[in-house]
Amino acid sequence: MWDRFLRACRREPVDRTPVWFMRQAGRYMAEYRALREHHGILDIIKTPELAVAVTLQPIQAFELDAAIIFADILTLLEGMGLELEFVRGEGPIIHNPLDSARDIDALVDPPVEESLGYTLEAIRLTRAALDGRTPLIGFSGAPFTLACYAIEGGSSRNYIQAKSLMHTDPAAWHRLMARLAERVGRYLAAQVAAGAQAVQMFDSWVGALGPAEYREFVLPHSRRALALAAATGVPVIHFGTGTAGFLPDFAAAGGDVVGVDWRVDLGDAWTRIGTDRAIQGNLDPVVLFGPWRAVRHAADAVLARAEGRPGHVFNLGHGILPGTPVDHVRRLAEHVHAATARR
Amino acid sequence: MWDRFLRACRREPVDRTPVWFMRQAGRYMAEYRALREHHGILDIIKTPELAVAVTLQPIQAFELDAAIIFADILTLLEGMGLELEFVRGEGPIIHNPLDSARDIDALVDPPVEESLGYTLEAIRLTRAALDGRTPLIGFSGAPFTLACYAIEGGSSRNYIQAKSLMHTDPAAWHRLMARLAERVGRYLAAQVAAGAQAVQMFDSWVGALGPAEYREFVLPHSRRALALAAATGVPVIHFGTGTAGFLPDFAAAGGDVVGVDWRVDLGDAWTRIGTDRAIQGNLDPVVLFGPWRAVRHAADAVLARAEGRPGHVFNLGHGILPGTPVDHVRRLAEHVHAATARR
Numbered sequence: 001m002w003d004r005f006l007r008a009c010r011r012e013p014v015d016r017t018p019v020w021f022m023r024q025a026g027r028y029m030a031e032y033r034a035l036r037e038h039h040g041i042l043d044i045i046k047t048p049e050l051a052v053a054v055t056l057q058p059i060q061a062f063e064l065d066a067a068i069i070f071a072d073i074l075t076l077l078e079g080m081g082l083e084l085e086f087v088r089g090e091g092p093i094i095h096n097p098l099d100s101a102r103d104i105d106a107l108v109d110p111p112v113e114e115s116l117g118y119t120l121e122a123i124r125l126t127r128a129a130l131d132g133r134t135p136l137i138g139f140s141g142a143p144f145t146l147a148c149y150a151i152e153g154g155s156s157r158n159y160i161q162a163k164s165l166m167h168t169d170p171a172a173w174h175r176l177m178a179r180l181a182e183r184v185g186r187y188l189a190a191q192v193a194a195g196a197q198a199v200q201m202f203d204s205w206v207g208a209l210g211p212a213e214y215r216e217f218v219l220p221h222s223r224r225a226l227a228l229a230a231a232t233g234v235p236v237i238h239f240g241t242g243t244a245g246f247l248p249d250f251a252a253a254g255g256d257v258v259g260v261d262w263r264v265d266l267g268d269a270w271t272r273i274g275t276d277r278a279i280q281g282n283l284d285p286v287v288l289f290g291p292w293r294a295v296r297h298a299a300d301a302v303l304a305r306a307e308g309r310p311g312h313v314f315n316l317g318h319g320i321l322p323g324t325p326v327d328h329v330r331r332l333a334e335h336v337h338a339a340t341a342r343r
Numbered sequence: 344m345w346d347r348f349l350r351a352c353r354r355e356p357v358d359r360t361p362v363w364f365m366r367q368a369g370r371y372m373a374e375y376r377a378l379r380e381h382h383g384i385l386d387i388i389k390t391p392e393l394a395v396a397v398t399l400q401p402i403q404a405f406e407l408d409a410a411i412i413f414a415d416i417l418t419l420l421e422g423m424g425l426e427l428e429f430v431r432g433e434g435p436i437i438h439n440p441l442d443s444a445r446d447i448d449a450l451v452d453p454p455v456e457e458s459l460g461y462t463l464e465a466i467r468l469t470r471a472a473l474d475g476r477t478p479l480i481g482f483s484g485a486p487f488t489l490a491c492y493a494i495e496g497g498s499s500r501n502y503i504q505a506k507s508l509m510h511t512d513p514a515a516w517h518r519l520m521a522r523l524a525e526r527v528g529r530y531l532a533a534q535v536a537a538g539a540q541a542v543q544m545f546d547s548w549v550g551a552l553g554p555a556e557y558r559e560f561v562l563p564h565s566r567r568a569l570a571l572a573a574a575t576g577v578p579v580i581h582f583g584t585g586t587a588g589f590l591p592d593f594a595a596a597g598g599d600v601v602g603v604d605w606r607v608d609l610g611d612a613w614t615r616i617g618t619d620r621a622i623q624g625n626l627d628p629v630v631l632f633g634p635w636r637a638v639r640h641a642a643d644a645v646l647a648r649a650e651g652r653p654g655h656v657f658n659l660g661h662g663i664l665p666g667t668p669v670d671h672v673r674r675l676a677e678h679v680h681a682a683t684a685r686r
Binding site for chain 2: 158159160163164166167168207209210211212213242244245246262263264265268282284285286287289290291294298301317321323
């Protein structure tokens with residue numbers, strides 16, 4: 001069943017629980033590391049043929065039910081006037097982070113087809129290369145996570161700059177978030193137009209917030225971005241980590257599928273999200289570093305919490321980590337299928 | 344009312360909501376930075392007169408209802424044979440982290456009065472110096488957080504080494520945790536014997552876990568440590584961050600007072616913990632970097648969620664951050680008292 005991932009997103013019956021992994025194309029794979037010896041991350045993302053090749057690596061290697069286009073949540077910011085670089089060992093850096101309301105108002109907003117055409121082209125090529133083998137997922141960062149990067153200039157421990165703007169100049173914060181939401185929504189829609197059969201919005205840093213802050217400063221903008229994506233008609237996945245304290249609010253922002261991390265019980269999370277939604281998750285990526293019996297045990301525990309109800313997409317609670325044993329990734333995908341084959 | 348903190352811990356009526364702050368003695372204060380120019384952190388901790396002076400700095404400066412002895416959650420590990428150093432700009436480092444079950448079994452366990460006598464002496468001196476002005480809190484790291492430091496050798500992003508031991512050799516993991524639990528419990532009890540009028544166990548990293556892992560690998564050991572502390576008869580505070588996904592389990596481990604971070608609504612957390620327990624928290628420390636009106640607004644929201652029920656200790660959701668405006672700390676403590684004066 002080539003479309004079991006899409007069917008699960010729509011809570012339709014499936015022959016097996018679908019499985020894919022966030023960051024399934026990445027440093028844990030030798031094929032990816034070999035390519036990275038000659039190319040930077042942004043080179044790969046911006047050269048559609050290379051992005052296609054990397055996107056397909058895990059599809060060729062493992063029993064996965066979806067491909068996700070190789071790209072980055074931050075490329076959206078580049079088109080707006082922010083200078084993005086991936087520094088080896090340090091991760092992404094924004095060289096000219098937003099420092100004032102004036103910086104925010106000076107951001108530009110060219111058509112996504114112009115500034116992100118390389119990823120749209122990679123989606124077109126990957127769709128052709130996949131030839132119906134699996135659906136293809138497009139994605140973007142969520143407005144909050146993008147705003148944090150744009151303001152902090154890189155990853156952050158406490159998000160002091162971002163939260164200070166939020167509280168010091170809420171009007172400027174909302175202007176920034178509104179612009180990001182429109183751009184995220186248009187980018188996700190453009191990915192669908194290019195061939196993506198589902199899209200995921202990553203709010204990777206949203207766990208820095210409390211419930212009241214999320215509702216006031218983030219939810220309306222996530223809702224707008226997700227609504228623009230949903231208008232395309234394809235399934236939309238709304239993913240965040242550290243959302244256990246405000247899952248109903250997070251779910252209220254939208255998404256046919258809500259993605260949760262491993263810090264919450266999948267069954268409890270589903271109840272709180274509402275069983276009229278699909279759920280994605282939620283194995284701890286670090287469990288894959290343990291022995292296979294521990295991986296299987298933890299995967300079975302996740303599957304047991306989802307049993308008896310359509311609409312579970314098996315995934316990790318966050319991306320696959322560098323150094324993850326490849327054999328465990330392979331066996332995990334196979335095990336999810338074997339354990340859930342229609343009994 | 345000098346003991347409103349202790350009374351709130353026991354859910355007795357108070358004239359005002361008591362307030363203290365985790366890391367209330369620290370780098371945000373000029374008095375502390377001045378002392379640090381001439382002394383390392385461990386020097387201060389191990390020189391009782393200096394530890395007393397630092398402990399008293401915030402009590403002299405602000406309207407606080409409790410002092411907390413100046414010490415560190417990791418000093419307990421030093422006595423067991425682990426080499427601890429605070430490296431400027433990097434935080435605490437363990438030079439010989441645990442790498443195997445053999446390392447775990449080679450740990451030693453001298454009497455806490457011997458290896459941690461400097462903190463016990465600092466507690467005796469501080470009690471005398473406070474002279475009943477406020478109660479004094481003792482503390483320790485929790486077994487899980489200590490185990491992570493001992494295995495990872497420092498702070499960690501994903502706790503791959505610690506979780507791998509947990510899953511690869513659960514017997515060795517449980518032996519380590521059992522030893523840490525006994526030592527934590529005895530250390531907390533020794534602090535009470537030296538004069539501490541309440542104790543707090545910090546499980547600062549417990550938010551790395553999911554509910555099932557917490558229950559299996561951590562809860563029994565936290566319960567043991569907390570029971571040893573509770574046997575002294577003083578109020579015990581059980582603090583963790585990132586616990587929103589398993590608050591009932593976290594509370595089940597023990598503590599008269601459960602400390603929660605800002606990622607959860609205080610009222611919801613209290614309901615899930617059970618209203619037969621006191622609660623501590625939970626203002627986001629980063630809010631203090633914003634304008635005063637935002638600090639007051641967020642503090643009022645916390646107070647509103649606790650209103651009408653005895654047993655709230657106002658605190659931040661985690662420690663005060665370096666760079667926090669001192670004036671906001673002062674005004675926040677005053678505001679909590681003014682806003683909750685028996686109306």
